[in-house]
Amino acid sequence: MDPDSVSKAFVEHYYSTFDSNRAGLANLYQDGSMLTFEGQKILGSTNIVAKLTGLPFHQCQHQISTVDCQPSGPAGGMVVFVSGNLQLAGEQHVLKFSQMFHLMPTPQGSFYVLNDIFRLNYA
């Protein structure tokens, strides 16, 4: 499979899981994974999912605008860069965001998130 198809499938899976069952994201991170969320660094799958499930909104919907992907080196990883809109339940206006993922292959032939950096784009 080509990197663009893999990254697009990953991104769709990631945000549909985020929007329907945030705790299910645990499977996409590992102990060495890091999330930087609006400048706050969080290490490890357990802490990352605790952060994401503890965000102060219950329902949300991500709308993806762009997905860019490149192979990230000889280890078979990929960097993925996403821009889009985040709609929170009960809010009139969408929030714009940018997010990057560094995906690494697993022995089972899928990918996990080694690096994840999220920023809202303030107007």
Added chain:
Amino acid sequence: MDPDSVSKAFVEHYYSTFDSNRAGLANLYQDGSMLTFEGQKILGSTNIVAKLTGLPFHQCQHQISTVDCQPSGPAGGMVVFVSGNLQLAGEQHVLKFSQMFHLMPTPQGSFYVLNDIFRLNYA
């Protein structure tokens, strides 16, 4: 040196070079480097610098808003995520952008850009 200091120094060097001597960016890329610029993929230092020096504006100034950095794996690389404003000469309004770099160490103890993804953030 800690990754945050290295990435901040890199980002300042990158954009000051971009704004003063775009051709000088050639030293920061290698043959295996890739730039994705607004969805267009460009491979290799020579092609990347040709793209950047050929952009349809001569003078510009980057203003950095945020820099986030994480170590990217056992090879000693770093992922760096930047948001900021781009002011083009003669334009009244700034353009907002997000950009990610995947930096890899060189034998000389510095870093080069393996992956570079740039997107304007449209309002």
